[in-house]
Amino acid sequence: MPKVIDHDQRRSDIIDVTWGLIVKGGLEAATMREIAAEAGFANGALKHYFPGKDEIIQGTYERALGMMSSGVDQSVDGKRGLEALRAIVYASAPLTPESITAGRVLMSFWERALSNEDLHDSYREHLLSWRSGLATYIAQAREAGEIVTDTPDEQLVDEIVLMNAGANIMSLLAPDLSTPDLLRAHLDAFFTRLTTP
Incomplete structure (x- = not known):
């Protein structure tokens, strides 16, 4: 049976990671690569939850x-x-x-x-x-x-x-x-x- 993914929770987790990166190094530190790495995703996997960086930034x-x-x-x-x-x-x-x-x-x-x-x-x-x-x-x-x-x-x-x-x-x-x-x-x-x- 396929694993059920809670997309809202994943989006919240991605925002948590982005928040942490911004607190540590400002917006420049919150690159898509760094967000994906900190969240434990492959670089392109973030697009399943947010269309792009602007939407992640808006959510944060x-x-x-x-x-x-x-x-x-x-x-x-x-x-x-x-x-x-x-x-x-x-x-x-x-x-x-x-x-x-x-x-x-x-x-x-x-x-x-x-x-x-x-x-x-x-x-x-x-x-x-x-x-x-x-x-x-x-x-x-x-x-x-x-x-x-x-x-x-x-x-x-x-x-x-x-x-x-x-x-x-x-x-x-x-x-x-x-x-x-x-x-x-x-x-x-x-x-x-x-x-x-």
């Missing part, structure tokens, strides 16, 4: 976004206003080894997204969704009297997004200058400013 990119989104969703579950805003900001910041690794994978994709329309659109959709969530929680907190700063809501959203993107880059390129403790201090100061007249 979506895994990174999914991991970050899942952590954020869990952190804000059942929360509103300032409590939800604080949860989403801290959950999306590079404060743990897992979030720093996910940020490393995402950073590898940012440059590629400039020339790959699918990756670009996928990240832009993620970014717009994130911004929308931030704006909602800021508005809730403002309405509840929890946020009292005169800084406009749109500017607060911009600050959070730019702070997060910068922190992700610094946690990888200069981790000695941007430690989790230092980032927490910056985030704490940001939230103090929101709640101080």
Whole structure:
């Protein structure tokens, strides 16, 4: 009887391997040859599961976004206003080894997204969704009297997004200058400013 192959599991395994290669050496390290070798396939066998490298990269990119989104969703579950805003900001910041690794994978994709329309659109959709969530929680907190700063809501959203993107880059390129403790201090100061007249 022929062996039954779980194609979804194989695709997931290939993405796991690609993730590991990107974490170790960036996108350049994730060649089709290396992916196949690490996954234990003959070089051409990957085509049974993905049409080409772009689709493998897209799947790995979506895994990174999914991991970050899942952590954020869990952190804000059942929360509103300032409590939800604080949860989403801290959950999306590079404060743990897992979030720093996910940020490393995402950073590898940012440059590629400039020339790959699918990756670009996928990240832009993620970014717009994130911004929308931030704006909602800021508005809730403002309405509840929890946020009292005169800084406009749109500017607060911009600050959070730019702070997060910068922190992700610094946690990888200069981790000695941007430690989790230092980032927490910056985030704490940001939230103090929101709640101080």
